[in-house]
Amino acid sequence: MATPVAIAAAVAGIGAYALYSRSTSSASNTAKEPFASFGFHQLRLQSSEPINHNTKRLRFELPDPNVKSGLSLTSAVLTFSFPNGGWVPCIRPYTPTNDLNEKGFIELMVKRYPNGRQSTHLHSLKPGDRLLVAPIKEISWTPNKHPRVALIAGGAGITPMYQLVRGILGNPADRTGVTLVWGVNGDEDIFLRDEFETLEREHPGRFKAVYVVSRPGDGSKELRGHVTREVLEGAGVKSGGEGDAQVLVCGPPAMEKALTGSKGLFGSAKTGVLHEMGFKGEQIHRF
Numbered sequence: 239m240a241t242p243v244a245i246a247a248a249v250a251g252i253g254a255y256a257l258y259s260r261s262t263s264s265a266s267n268t269a270k271e272p273f274a275s276f277g278f279h280q281l282r283l284q285s286s287e288p289i290n291h292n293t294k295r296l297r298f299e300l301p302d303p304n305v306k307s308g309l310s311l312t313s314a315v316l317t318f319s320f321p322n323g324g325w326v327p328c329i330r331p332y333t334p335t336n337d338l339n340e341k342g343f344i345e346l347m348v349k350r351y352p353n354g355r356q357s358t359h360l361h362s363l364k365p366g367d368r369l370l371v372a373p374i375k376e377i378s379w380t381p382n383k384h385p386r387v388a389l390i391a392g393g394a395g396i397t398p399m400y401q402l403v404r405g406i407l408g409n410p411a412d413r414t415g416v417t418l419v420w421g422v423n424g425d426e427d428i429f430l431r432d433e434f435e436t437l438e439r440e441h442p443g444r445f446k447a448v449y450v451v452s453r454p455g456d457g458s459k460e461l462r463g464h465v466t467r468e469v470l471e472g473a474g475v476k477s478g479g480e481g482d483a484q485v486l487v488c489g490p491p492a493m494e495k496a497l498t499g500s501k502g503l504f505g506s507a508k509t510g511v512l513h514e515m516g517f518k519g520e521q522i523h524r525f
């Protein structure tokens with residue numbers, strides 16, 4: 239389900255439930271995987287730790303410590319807060335970054351934006367605080383449907399890509415090749431570098447990560463600038479033939495627009511860097 243549609247559906251269903259759930263600890267059936275189907279859950283924050291200058295890792299307990307979340311590739315959770323104690327919720331999606339097979343918790347990596355309503359709220363949470371969440375499906379991943387895919391992320395838009403890369407490479411039956419291009423502001427924003435380098439070592443020739451830094455520090459060895467056609471081609475991203483059958487994009491609005499352009503009559507990308515490179519609208523998914 240596309241994120242805006244999911245948010246609209248969640249808004250429609252939240253009214254009475256929000257009132258109820260704000261005064262209770264958990265509304266779930268603890269025997270079931272809580273996010274296997276749509277429903278609202280109050281999760282307790284177990285820990286919160288900074289991982290760089292503007293990003294925190296938040297671990298939330300699931301209702302049953304022995305049960306998986308039930309999230310599938312690729313899914314996110316809608317988070318709800320009620321600014322100033324009001325009735326109009328602030329709703330934003332975040333993609334869990336822990337292994338989906340782990341039991342008892344989900345982890346979010348949340349980048350804080352200046353004046354960002356939800357990211358500031360999430361950064362302010364203390365262990366023991368609770369957060370109202372509901373699952374949303376992004377794309378249904380089918381192993382081996384495509385020989386190769388390209389993932390393009392900007393900033394914290396890396397989290398859906400990280401979930402997907404781990405899911406693909408962690409499935410022995412899936413042989414899909416993956417190229418990841420991640421654009422960030424500074425070198426310190428590449429907060430999943432170790433994880434991606436490990437995956438590159440474990441899957442040589444099948445997974446490659448390329449970083450592009452718009453404001454690199456002295457001595458940075460990364461590419462400098464934004465995610466352009468030149469950068470994508472240099473990383474090996476290409477359409478047609480042996481190229482990438484699908485391109486997934488998640489980043490700040492300006493980056494997504496530059497890459498995928500404006501939507502055409504039937505949702506196809508008609509302009510933008512990816513269109514210029516020969517990708518058709520149906521090959522491009524924008525989170």
Ligand SMILES: Cc1cc2nc3c(=O)[nH]c(=O)nc-3n(C[C@H](O)[C@H](O)[C@H](O)COP(=O)(O)OP(=O)(O)OC[C@H]3O[C@@H](n4cnc5c(N)ncnc54)[C@H](O)[C@@H]3O)c2cc1C
Nearest residue numbers: 330331332333347348349351353354355356357394397490
């Ligand atoms: C499918 C999906 C998964 C996501 N997963 C994550 C995740 O795991 N971790 C995470 O940190 N974020 C994630 N996001 C982004 C997240 O949903 C929020 O958009 C983000 O946290 C900003 O919300 P806010 O309420 O704090 O900011 P707002 O109050 O909405 O905006 C405040 C200011 O921040 C700027 N801003 C807002 N969003 C962005 C952006 N993405 N890039 C640059 N500037 C921005 C706005 O222009 C504005 O000036 C995801 C988004 C999608 C669509």
